[in-house]
Structures are given as structure tokens and as C-alpha cells.
Amino acid sequence: MQKRKQILAMSNSSAFFVEPPDPPCLARYLVGLTGKERPVIVHVGAANGDSSEKVSKFCDLGRRAGFDPRHLNLFALEDDNPDTFFKGADAVYVDGGSTRNLRTLLREWSADDALRRAYERGVVLSGASAGANIMFEWGMTDSVKTRIEAIRGIGLLKGTISVHSDARSDRGEALERHLGGADATYPAYALEDGTALHFEDDAFARALAIKTGACVAIDEYGNGATPAQAEDLALIRGADIL
Numbered sequence: 001m002q003k004r005k006q007i008l009a010m011s012n013s014s015a016f017f018v019e020p021p022d023p024p025c026l027a028r029y030l031v032g033l034t035g036k037e038r039p040v041i042v043h044v045g046a047a048n049g050d051s052s053e054k055v056s057k058f059c060d061l062g063r064r065a066g067f068d069p070r071h072l073n074l075f076a077l078e079d080d081n082p083d084t085f086f087k088g089a090d091a092v093y094v095d096g097g098s099t100r101n102l103r104t105l106l107r108e109w110s111a112d113d114a115l116r117r118a119y120e121r122g123v124v125l126s127g128a129s130a131g132a133n134i135m136f137e138w139g140m141t142d143s144v145k146t147r148i149e150a151i152r153g154i155g156l157l158k159g160t161i162s163v164h165s166d167a168r169s170d171r172g173e174a175l176e177r178h179l180g181g182a183d184a185t186y187p188a189y190a191l192e193d194g195t196a197l198h199f200e201d202d203a204f205a206r207a208l209a210i211k212t213g214a215c216v217a218i219d220e221y222g223n224g225a226t227p228a229q230a231e232d233l234a235l236i237r238g239a240d241i242l
Contacts, residue, residue: 003122006033007156007199009132011163011191013096015210016128017057020064025210026196027065030091033124033198039090041067046074046105047097047130054095067091074105082114089123096129099151100143103134112154119156129163136161137185140175148174150183157199158185165190165217179222190217190225 008030010016016026031039043058045051050073062069072085086092092115094102106112112134119125125135133139134153140162141151148171150160162175172190179188187204189197194214198206207216217225 005119005122005201006124007119007135008033008124008126008196009135009157009161009189009191009199010126010128010196011132011165012193013054013128013131015194015196016093016126017054017061018210024061024065026208027061027067029196029198029208030093030124030126031065031067034090036090037066039067040070040088041091041093042070042072042086042089044072044074044092044094044111044131045097046111047095047099047102049097049101050075058093058095072111074109074111077109080109082110083117085111085114086118086123089118091124091126092118094125094127094131094134096127096131098143099130099133099139099141099153102130103151103153106134106154115154116156125156132161132163132191138178138183139163140171140178142168150174150178157202159187159189160185161197162188162190164193166192166214179219184222186219186222188219188222188225192216 018024045054048054055071059069127135133141136153136157136159137155138150138160139153140148142148162171165171192214194209194211195216196208215227217227219225
């Protein structure tokens with residue numbers, strides 16, 4: 001039986017790498033999506049230059065959330081065959097940083113095609129911030145810190161995503177400008193930090209939050225965004241996610 005295709009798109013990486021004593025709810029949720037008791041999850045840190053600190057945190061998170069961590073370092077490849085990048089993986093986590101740099105590196109090493117093939121064969125994909133942006137047709141990015149602009153992703157999911165929607169007032173304005181232009185694609189999702197979206201077989205399935213009051217706004221067809229307040233989200237706390 002063919003596996004479902006699943007993507008978990010998160011607004012901010014700090015919600016994924018939540019520090020003790022808070023439980024790693026989103027990481028455990030990702031583990032649950034694999035259907036494995038102890039899955040192999042590959043970390044892609046190209047967006048932040050493969051920070052050794054984030055790699056170490058990912059390994060620590062594996063111990064807390066119950067997965068075996070692996071790391072794909074596009075800056076120090078031992079094998080440049082894209083077919084090996086995610087071989088044996090049950091899930092992939094693409095970390096945050098610069099969306100523009102991430103997209104460039106994924107394309108240069110054909111890791112974008114490798115992600116697509118992994119997705120099609122049922123490997124669960126996840127990403128936060130820049131890692132969420134590249135999953136969609138378009139993502140709103142501050143890769144240039146003085147402005148927010150739309151950037152093309154690899155298009156695994158239709159539509160546009162705007163992460164960190166509560167972090168800067170100009171994020172909402174930039175999203176509106178993009179949706180008013182020729183490159184507008186829907187649905188459009190605006191995620192406050194502390195929230196995530198779960199997609200199954202290319203379709204939106206569930207909104208998640210790890211903090212009270214955090215919300216997601218969704219514009220399905222260009223008729224205006226509908227806010228999903230925190231009480232309408234599937235709140236996850238500790239073992240309740242499994």
C-alpha cells in the first residue's frame with residue numbers, strides 16, 4: 001500500500017527546538033507522523049550554513065523526542081549523488097535561516113529533486129521558517145533584512161506561505177502586495193510563531209499550536225483571510241500528540 005504524502009510546515013525553528021523543561025511537542029508530532037517507533041530523521045541545515053550548534057541541538061532533540069538523527073551537510077558532501085541524500089530516511093527536517101541561500105544550495109546539488117522524490121515515496125517532510133518556505137510555490141522571506149519579499153519555493157505544495165506573521169508589521173503588507181500581483185497563488189497561509197500546518201496528500205489537514213493565543217490565517221481563494229484563533233487549532237501538549 002502506498003504511503004500518504006505528508007508535510008509539516010512550521011513558522012519558527014525555536015518551536016521545534018523547544019528547550020527543556022518544555023516538551024518537544026512538534027518534534028514528537030513529527031515522529032508520530034512516520035508511524036515508526038524510532039524513526040530516522042535527516043536534518044538539512046543549509047539555510048543557516050550548517051551551524052554546528054544547530055546540529056548538536058538536533059542530536060539532543062533526537063534523544064528527547066525519540067528519533068535517530070542524521071545530518072545532510074551540503075557544504076561538506078562525501079557523496080554528491082542526490083539519490084543517497086535521504087536514503088533510509090523516515091522523515092526530513094529542513095531548518096530555518098536564509099530562504100534564498102537554501103533554495104540556491106538545494107538546486108545546485110539537486111537536493112530539491114531528491115526532496116521531491118522522497119516526498120513521493122512517503123518520506124515525511126518538515127521544515128521551519130525558510131525550511132517551510134521552500135515547500136510551497138511562494139514564501140515570504142526577509143533574506144534581505146531590510147525588506148520582506150516573495151521568493152519561489154520548490155512547489156511541493158500549492159500556494160503561498162508567510163511565516164513569522166506576528167514578528168514584523170510589514171510582513172502582512174508584503175503578503176498583501178504579493179497576493180495583489182501577477183504571481184499570486186492560493187491558498188495563502190499566514191503563520192504566527194508557535195504554529196504549524198500539517199498537510200496530507202498535498203491538501204491542508206490540520207493547524208497546530210504550541211502556545212495559547214497563537215493563530216493561523218488562511219485565504220483559500222483570494223476572498224480574504226479567515227483567522228483560525230488558538231482555540232480552533234489542535235493544541236498539542238506533551239504526550240497528547242502521540
